[in-house]
Amino acid sequence: MKLCEMNHDELLSHKKQWEEEYDKFKALDLKLNMARGKPSPEQLALTTDMLDILNSKSDLTGINGDDYRNYGILDGIPEAKTMFADLLEVSADEVMIFGNSSLNIMYDVVSLSYTNGINGCLPWCRLDKVKFLCPVPGYDRHFTICESLGIEMVNIPYTDNGPDMDMIEKMVSEDESIKGVWCVPQYSNPSGIVYSDETVKRFAALKPKAKDFRIFWDNAYCVHHLVDEPKLILNIIDECKKAGNENMVYVFASTSKITFPGSGVAALASSAGNLKEIAKIMEARTIGHDKLNQLRHVKYFKTAEGIKEHMKKHQVILAPKFSIVIEKLEKEIAPLGIGSWVNPKGGYFISFDSVPGCAKRIVSLCREAGVTLTGAGATYPYGKDPEDKNIRIAPSYPSVEELSQAMDIFCLSIKIASAEKLLEN
Amino acid sequence: MKLCEMNHDELLSHKKQWEEEYDKFKALDLKLNMARGKPSPEQLALTTDMLDILNSKSDLTGINGDDYRNYGILDGIPEAKTMFADLLEVSADEVMIFGNSSLNIMYDVVSLSYTNGINGCLPWCRLDKVKFLCPVPGYDRHFTICESLGIEMVNIPYTDNGPDMDMIEKMVSEDESIKGVWCVPQYSNPSGIVYSDETVKRFAALKPKAKDFRIFWDNAYCVHHLVDEPKLILNIIDECKKAGNENMVYVFASTSKITFPGSGVAALASSAGNLKEIAKIMEARTIGHDKLNQLRHVKYFKTAEGIKEHMKKHQVILAPKFSIVIEKLEKEIAPLGIGSWVNPKGGYFISFDSVPGCAKRIVSLCREAGVTLTGAGATYPYGKDPEDKNIRIAPSYPSVEELSQAMDIFCLSIKIASAEKLLEN
Numbered sequence: 001m002k003l004c005e006m007n008h009d010e011l012l013s014h015k016k017q018w019e020e021e022y023d024k025f026k027a028l029d030l031k032l033n034m035a036r037g038k039p040s041p042e043q044l045a046l047t048t049d050m051l052d053i054l055n056s057k058s059d060l061t062g063i064n065g066d067d068y069r070n071y072g073i074l075d076g077i078p079e080a081k082t083m084f085a086d087l088l089e090v091s092a093d094e095v096m097i098f099g100n101s102s103l104n105i106m107y108d109v110v111s112l113s114y115t116n117g118i119n120g121c122l123p124w125c126r127l128d129k130v131k132f133l134c135p136v137p138g139y140d141r142h143f144t145i146c147e148s149l150g151i152e153m154v155n156i157p158y159t160d161n162g163p164d165m166d167m168i169e170k171m172v173s174e175d176e177s178i179k180g181v182w183c184v185p186q187y188s189n190p191s192g193i194v195y196s197d198e199t200v201k202r203f204a205a206l207k208p209k210a211k212d213f214r215i216f217w218d219n220a221y222c223v224h225h226l227v228d229e230p231k232l233i234l235n236i237i238d239e240c241k242k243a244g245n246e247n248m249v250y251v252f253a254s255t256s257k258i259t260f261p262g263s264g265v266a267a268l269a270s271s272a273g274n275l276k277e278i279a280k281i282m283e284a285r286t287i288g289h290d291k292l293n294q295l296r297h298v299k300y301f302k303t304a305e306g307i308k309e310h311m312k313k314h315q316v317i318l319a320p321k322f323s324i325v326i327e328k329l330e331k332e333i334a335p336l337g338i339g340s341w342v343n344p345k346g347g348y349f350i351s352f353d354s355v356p357g358c359a360k361r362i363v364s365l366c367r368e369a370g371v372t373l374t375g376a377g378a379t380y381p382y383g384k385d386p387e388d389k390n391i392r393i394a395p396s397y398p399s400v401e402e403l404s405q406a407m408d409i410f411c412l413s414i415k416i417a418s419a420e421k422l423l424e425n
Numbered sequence: 426m427k428l429c430e431m432n433h434d435e436l437l438s439h440k441k442q443w444e445e446e447y448d449k450f451k452a453l454d455l456k457l458n459m460a461r462g463k464p465s466p467e468q469l470a471l472t473t474d475m476l477d478i479l480n481s482k483s484d485l486t487g488i489n490g491d492d493y494r495n496y497g498i499l500d501g502i503p504e505a506k507t508m509f510a511d512l513l514e515v516s517a518d519e520v521m522i523f524g525n526s527s528l529n530i531m532y533d534v535v536s537l538s539y540t541n542g543i544n545g546c547l548p549w550c551r552l553d554k555v556k557f558l559c560p561v562p563g564y565d566r567h568f569t570i571c572e573s574l575g576i577e578m579v580n581i582p583y584t585d586n587g588p589d590m591d592m593i594e595k596m597v598s599e600d601e602s603i604k605g606v607w608c609v610p611q612y613s614n615p616s617g618i619v620y621s622d623e624t625v626k627r628f629a630a631l632k633p634k635a636k637d638f639r640i641f642w643d644n645a646y647c648v649h650h651l652v653d654e655p656k657l658i659l660n661i662i663d664e665c666k667k668a669g670n671e672n673m674v675y676v677f678a679s680t681s682k683i684t685f686p687g688s689g690v691a692a693l694a695s696s697a698g699n700l701k702e703i704a705k706i707m708e709a710r711t712i713g714h715d716k717l718n719q720l721r722h723v724k725y726f727k728t729a730e731g732i733k734e735h736m737k738k739h740q741v742i743l744a745p746k747f748s749i750v751i752e753k754l755e756k757e758i759a760p761l762g763i764g765s766w767v768n769p770k771g772g773y774f775i776s777f778d779s780v781p782g783c784a785k786r787i788v789s790l791c792r793e794a795g796v797t798l799t800g801a802g803a804t805y806p807y808g809k810d811p812e813d814k815n816i817r818i819a820p821s822y823p824s825v826e827e828l829s830q831a832m833d834i835f836c837l838s839i840k841i842a843s844a845e846k847l848l849e850n
Contacts, residue, residue: 107710148709284573
């Protein structure tokens with residue numbers, strides 16, 4: 001029976017019963033965390049032997065004769081360029097390899113557009129207003145970059161095929177102050193949506209009014225599948241070329257969730273022209289990134305194929321955790337009709353939408369019972385979820401047992417918060 | 426006999442003889458490089474066994490129980506903070522450990538002042554004019570940071586005790602648009618000067634008009650000595666506290682020339698308040714830096730004392746190279762009175778001043794004979810040496826044999842260029 005079909009007394013008695021169960025969990029004084037997309041120790045153990053790859057006997061000289069212990073090579077070692085170019089299906093001159101974080105590259109690319117300007121346009125800091133389009137729910141750290149630089153964020157709703165392209169096409173073609181759009185095309189963070197071919201083609205064919213408009217294509221989960229036959233997105237760089245927009249997109253990727261979150265390598269793929277422009281400005285900030293760590297990664301995986309093979313081991317660890325979340329939601333929440341979610345085929349998150357006005361309450365109920373979730377609202381710019389309903393679930397870090405317990409508490413919190421909301425009316 | 430005392434015919438005959446010797450070298454078609462402060466392969470070999478320190482058997486858990494393979498700890502692992510705090514003689518809450526490059530930290534600190542502003546002041550990008558004081562000759566990459574962000578650079582001459590403090594005190598106290606000064610206090614790049622205690626105290630006691638004025642104290646060569654009993658600079662952070670200016674200085678250091686130039690770790694030391702402000706803004710650009718590499722460095726050196734001990738091995742390799750440069754200059758150039766230089770007690774460079782108007786010519790003569798030097802002018806803002814006389818010599822990279830040959834060519838180039846100049850008049 002759906003919660004909304006219950007009468008006042010039925011609601012009260014159910015609520016009372018759920019609160020009793022909830023109090024039992026609370027008494028256990030648990031500490032469970034589903035807040036961030038952190039790989040589990042079990043996943044990190046998969047690549048710990050990468051630390052054996054480079055040692056004092058290793059050949060640390062590159063294919064061009066460069067000593068990778070020394071200075072230089074701002075754009076990354078050629079061996080790593082080849083591997084990432086294959087992974088991202090671009091040519092080696094369309095990729096640069098940087099340090100340990102793609103977030104860092106995203107910030108730097110936005111920041112240098114802000115301080116120096118790109119494509120012959122004024123630096124964004126000289127403009128009265130700069131706007132980014134933000135498909136929501138989205139990734140909080142993308143929004144933080146914009147907020148940190150005073151870039152105004154505009155919410156764009158999602159469809160099952162990706163962001164609302166009608167809205168995006170209209171806005172970028174009319175408003176010159178719109179300089180960017182954030183995308184996580186393969187398994188959106190948090191909704192897990194995979195952009196349809198049509199969506200990718202429409203992105204590639206955008207006719208922006210701003211000459212310095214760029215698509216920030218965060219391909220964080222390009223090889224992070226939970227199923228054997230994943231649906232893959234189209235190659236945005238190819239599509240942009242076909243549409244005569246070869247300079248319109250930046251593609252970001254990293255090994256943070258492939259090897260080590262703190263000690264991976266990150267890549268930027270874009271047109272050779274864009275990379276040249278970025279490198280020119282980046283020369284002021286560094287002589288080069290950690291080439292030994294780049295070499296360590298190449299010697300370990302050897303090829304892009306090696307990375308893809310390796311990711312199957314992550315799938316084996318992660319898929320059961322996602323299943324627990326989905327099963328609990330289907331068993332406990334679906335019958336009551338008090339929430340919706342998508343069952344993602346990859347990535348790191350499950351996006352849960354509660355009855356409007358309940359998300360904050362659910363998160364605080366969970367917190368009181370020892371379950372930490374990403375703060376309600378975090379998936380929206382400025383932390384403002386207009387309907388207070390979206391919650392991002394990150395199942396990767398806890399053990400299967402912890403996760404199962406955390407989901408019991410989460411489901412009870414949903415039930416209690418929903419009942420409270422209905423009783424208000 | 427000094428060159429300036431020679432008559433026309435003497436000059437011509439000497440010049441002819443030098444050109445013959447020069448042509449003999451030219452015929453050898455050499456490729457020698459004294460351009461950048463690059464450690465030699467022999468130096469890099471000193472720490473290559475650091476790659477054996479971390480392996481799959483290592484304990485990768487920190488003293489606070491953090492898994493250093495995973496995300497987090499923006500300000501650096503506590504073990505590394507302790508080691509660098511000891512090295513820089515500050516407390517652990519006055520230091521942050523970042524990625525592989527202190528240049529990168531310098532750029533980021535300038536950049537975030539430019540984009541976000543510090544100490545409650547307007548972001549520098551909102552101001553009509555921002556100026557930095559640049560003691561000259563100085564480090565070209567400092568100047569590039571300013572140039573990249575449109576910060577106007579003002580030349581400040583050096584005395585034997587450091588920059589001209591009368592000039593600096595007057596300018597910073599009168600001009601609110603002056604937001605920073607670049608310093609390399611221990612073995613200035615390139616002049617090798619060590620700031621006197623009085624100079625450090627006067628820096629610490631500056632009364633800047635701008636609330637967001639900062640001293641950018643690049644302590645790149647803090648442990649890079651060429652003698653056994655080095656003269657050390659005063660601790661600027663202590664002196665700033667004594668003078669009630671605890672927030673006025675940022676201190677930068679790295680292991681780029683201690684372990685691996687591309688794969689070291691860098692540190693920022695400043696007041697806890699400044700570090701908090703910087704971390705807050707940096708949160709937008711990264712979750713954290715490479716903690717495994719930080720751990721690798723701590724496990725290898727164990728303590729600050731361990732780093733200092735290790736640097737004696739670099740001294741053994743570098744000191745003879747500096748001696749060759751000084752000996753050649755004293756033997757070939759001093760008697761002719763066509764140049765001046767200081768004999769540095771540490772650091773990576775020797776600064777040579779030619780007869781005014783000869784530096785560009787000397788560098789190009791060297792280039793034609795296969796010897797690459799840092800471009801003439803590079804040691805001045807905008808690449809403009811007003812007297813065209815300063816040349817930075819970097820003796821670290823070439824072998825002793827190569828260096829000796831390169832210096833022969835350098836000295837011949839000085840002689841020829843000086844003779845040409847005198848013959849003009």
